[in-house]
Amino acid sequence: MASGGRTDLDGAAVAPLTICVIGAGGFIGSHLCEKLMAETPHVVLAVDVYCDKIRHLVDPPPPHLAGRISFHRLNIKNDSRLEGLIKMADLTINLAAICTPADYNTRPLDTIYSNFIDAQQEPEFYVLTEDESPCIFGPIVKQRWSYACAKQLIERxxxxxxxxxGLEFTIVRPFNWIGPRMDFIPGVDGPSEGVPRVLACFSNNLLRREPLKLVDGGESQRTFVYIKDAIEAVLLMIENPARANGHIFNVGNPDNEVTVRELAEMMTEVYAKVSGEPPLEEPVIDVSAKEFYGEGYDDSDKRIPDMTLINKQLGWNPKTPLKDLLETTLTYQHKTYKEAVKTQMCLATATPSS
Incomplete structure (x- = not known):
């Protein structure tokens, strides 16, 4: 149940807010909505084209959430209702973006335009824009960088x-937030030919008992932070605008740095524990970036967030070690998807009767 009487980091009372969450039905949005409903008195205007990941909150809202959250199904590219919702809100949080690397090559224009919302340019509103551009931007001929460049432009x-x-804003740069409900499992709750991000890709391989595919040897280094830790940081920004306004915060976990190969090995080990299934004799295979993503893919070798500013302004530090968050996430993946994947695989291999 949401608790009243909340105070900010300086001891001042936090007034209940009406928050317009654009992209509320996605991975980050669903966890943010849950947090706001469970721990705060704030009201949420949830905006998205689908609500599968927040259906338990909005379809219909349970009695204890009546009047606290409403779902507005609309496409932000061409629906004039968005501006009205933003004007109703004290705060707008924009989580809308195409953020799967496989789409950067094949849908560069959609990737770029998905990051822009004309209606959010309202000086009287404190706007939290979710962003993800910790990259060095690559060659123009490499379509993979369309996403990062769009993010850099919207920051500017x-x-x-x-x-x-006079727009009041805070920008968040997520460094690989992972956890339950991230992306999709191809052929189950996403397109069969879809390529989600690395956590869901590897989860899909594990569920199907296939070798995990390492792009270019899996030598790139990444950090990973648990979604619930990251949402704690976002809530601090929401309720401490005096400390957050005008800042760009990196939100990640430098202590959870691994190569993608090490991540694959760790996920294989953890999944064997949570599923009771022994790992494959050859749990990984190497594939080229061109084979996996197509022509024009490129990547950065290393991404480590500098946490100095967020620690100074908000006192936030991540808590969850990588192995623990992988165990939580893979337990969810196994319970949620294993039977559906098994059914799909049986249907795919069944031969029609003569």
Whole structure:
């Protein structure tokens, strides 16, 4: 149950807010909505084209959440209702983006345009824009960088609105937030030919008892942070605007740094524990980036967040070790998807009767 009487980091009372969450039905949005409903008195206007991941909150809202959360099904690219919802809100949180690397090559224009919302340029609103651009931007001929460049441009646009028109904003740069409900399992709750991000890709391989595919040897280094730790950081930003306004925060866990190969090995070990199934004799295979993602893919070798600012302004530090968050996530993946994957595989291999 949501608790009243909340105070910010400086001891001041936090007034209940009406928050417009754009992209509420996605991975991050679903966890944020749960957090807001469970621990705060804030009201949420949940905006998305689908609500599968928040259906338990909005279809219909349970009695104890009546009047606290409403779902608004609309496409932010072409629906004029969005501006009205933003004007109703004290705070707008934009989580909308295409953020699967496989789409950066094949849908570069959609990837770029998915990051822009004209209606959010309202100087009287404190806007939290979810962003993800910790990358060095690659060659123009490499379509993979369309996403990162769009994110950099929207950062500059929001910052300029703040400087010239008084827009109050906070920008968040997530460094690989992972956990339950991230992306999809191809052929189960996403397209059969879809390629989700690394956690769901490896989960899909494990569920199907297939070798995990390591792109270019899996030598790239990444950090991973548990979604619930990251949402704690977002809530601190929401309820401490005086400390967060005008800042760009990296949100990640430098202590959870591994190569993608090490991640695959760790996930294989953890999945064997939670599923009771022994790992394959050859649990990984190497594939080229061109084979896996197509022509034009490129990547950065290492991404480590500098946590100095968020620790100074909000006192936030991540808590969950990588192995623990993988165990929680893979337990969810196994319970949620194993039977559906098994059924799908049986249907795919069944031969029609003559």
């Amino acid at each position: 646009l929001v910052f300029a609105e703040g400087a010239e028109n």
